[in-house]
Amino acid sequence: MSTGRVPFTVIGGYLGSGKTTLLNHILRNNPGERIALLVNDFGTINIDAELIERQEGNTIGLADGCICCSLAAGFFVALETVLQQDPLPDRVIVEASGVADPGKIARYGESPSFALDGVIVVVDVETVQARAGDKYVGRTVTRQLASADLLVLNKIDLITPERKREVAAWLARVAPQSRLIEARFGSVPPAFLFGLDGDRTLSTLAANGDDHDHDAGYTTWTHVSPAPTTREAFEEYVRQLPHTVIRGKGFVYLAAQPDRQQIFQLVGPRWTLKPGALWQAEQRMTRIVFIAATPTSLD
């Protein structure tokens, strides 16, 4: 189901919220994707010196096929560097500066070479409310929160459960669309951020639907329906999904286009349904894998 467009993820959050910690966590726990990481400052990223194969100007090439580009010369130059890689990377992750609006940077992910995958905003749960009320940066911070598909509540170990509930309730007001993920030291299951090992999810799906896989920190389940559905009914189904759903990916069997797979992708509040390949020998059915932040009994 590759569209030839590189998945594009933006990671934002105010200064000190833990963006860099999250990025380092992603690099350490990379399941084998060739990631192009665009950062404001090389210095803050932990790159094992033995992994560095080459450094040319604003780009560091790593042995595992990943590259790290500095944004010092601007987005235009960095994205050009990414698009000149052969083969193209599996994913682009852009670190937004602490005062940037990640929603604006996400627009680059809508250009023809990329496919916007999600806007992730890291939140320092200890300070976020004070920052959001700050005379100078209050609007910047609330705009960042509102532009997020996923909010990573970082430093969650530093506050009481009661305080956590207060912050979550407050976030539900200022960023009603965003889905919440809890984290300590930027530790977030990659499945939340990037889905279940990319395109392989679907081939696995075609083979056997694997329900209620309780992994550490998240739940997955598969929605299967052999009957063709209408777009309206499917949209209603998506609207009814609980707020704990972080990601979804799969095929939809639409009555209006019975011969063609419809490819469904969901990141937090953002989802798309686009025509895919023709159905082949496999049985026609709607089959979607969801990932949720907490166990859920839906389905």
Added chain:
Amino acid sequence: MTDITIFQAKKIITMNPSNPEGTHIAVREGRILGVGSLEDVAGWGAYELDDAFKDNVLIPGFVEAHGHIMEGAFWAFPYVGYFDRLGADGTMWKGCTSTGQVMDALKRVEAQMSDPDAMLLAWGLDPLYFPGERMSKVQLDQVSATRPIFVMHASGHMATVNSAMLQKCKITKDSGPGVVIGADGEPNGELHELSGMALAKEALGTLIQSLGTSDAIWHYGYSARNNGVTTISEMGAAQTDDDQVIETLKGVVNDDKFPARLVVTYSFGLSKLSVQEQAKRALALVASDSDKLRFAGVKFLSDGSNQGFTGQSLWPGYYKGEDQGQWNASPEQIKEGVLAFHCAGIQIHCHCNGNLAVEMFIDAVDNALQKSPRWDHRHTVDHCQTATQAQFRRIKALDMCVNLFANHIYFWGDQHRDLVFGPERAAGMNACATALRQGIPFSIHCDCNVTPLGGLLGMWSAVNRVTASGKVLGAHERISAYDALHAVTLGGAYLLKLDSEVGSLECGKRADFAVLAASPLEVDPIAIKDIPIWGTVVGGVIYANKAAGSNVQ
């Protein structure tokens, strides 16, 4: 051969209050011996009388205390903007006041291009002024059906291209959100924001590359000469951590043929060093100083632009339009940086368009002064377009300076009144009279190439406060021609801490003057901007407009 030259003029305006006028100015070693009658200045010894300016008025050369080398870069490409604009090579580019005129101008350029495959790049298009006849690929296709054309708009945020460019770059209706689709469902030739313009990769790349060349610096110098400016500045857009950039600057500006002095501030926002290291680097750059090239001060960039709704404004924010207020550097970073540079004894200039940004910078300076009191710091609020009266009082109390952007009243005043800020706040923008009343040292700048370089235009804007539609905006903030002349000469010099050297014509100072056809203090105020400029004298060396382009390297 004597080493003293006495220039004779119809009139010399000195901006030296104890000796305001004369007809003769004596110069030795590039510096002024005196201004007065011939008799007054003849006593220094044998001299050569130069009467080339006997029908002209001499004033101190204008000091542009907030400009950019980009002014020079884009003159490598034809200009198709709405307003008349003087090119670096002395060509007066007539404003294109209809899409037909834009097409005619492009056709003239196209006809002179010999390589049939070369791209035609132009800039300055401002469709805001052509309601109802928005330019698209259709018009540009009439300029050429085969040559790729790329016209960047005045805002810098969008471009219009022709079908040949769309084909060359394989831009289709599916190429992305930056591609504007016309009524026929196909791209209409408009490319929005970087995501759209970047699709015309070679065209945009060529424009971006032009910014870093020595040609750009040369053209900035020529543009200065053409507009009577003898001291220009690069306010924080040069990569001052890069030694190669410094060498390029030295190579051009120290050339005898370069017709201006250039002050380069350290670029806080472009550095990857720690603030302590930055302050050290900024101080070390002074070793590269010469008579004509100076490294002084630091430039901070806080918010965005008001007309783009990215400025940071106090309550109640924008009049109409969505607040997209943006911090380019965070208030925390600026507070830390201001303290570090202040403690290192370095003068700070901070870009603040909206009044929340002004407040933030005043607070940061206040904080630094509490920790480390200092006199004559001259920390300057740059642009300072929407500062409140209370903020001006604090600026005075903290001994700060302001560099106001009066040209905005003409170029965007109508939009500021109707859209951005509403009548009351728009009338109080770029409040030169307030700065004057409160005794705040101030200058008026062009921020070239955002608005055209030149002190006459800045004076005219501050004196008349007339918008592009011909209405007066903020009559109570108009100032006299004398005060405006002070702002664009000695005022600018003071803000660059060069007022002991330039900005007025008096004994001991550098022989930097603008040669004008008439006195800006005596013409009808509405005609100030139209006074012909013969050229400049910098350090006693004559740089004539009509020799324009002859010393391009």
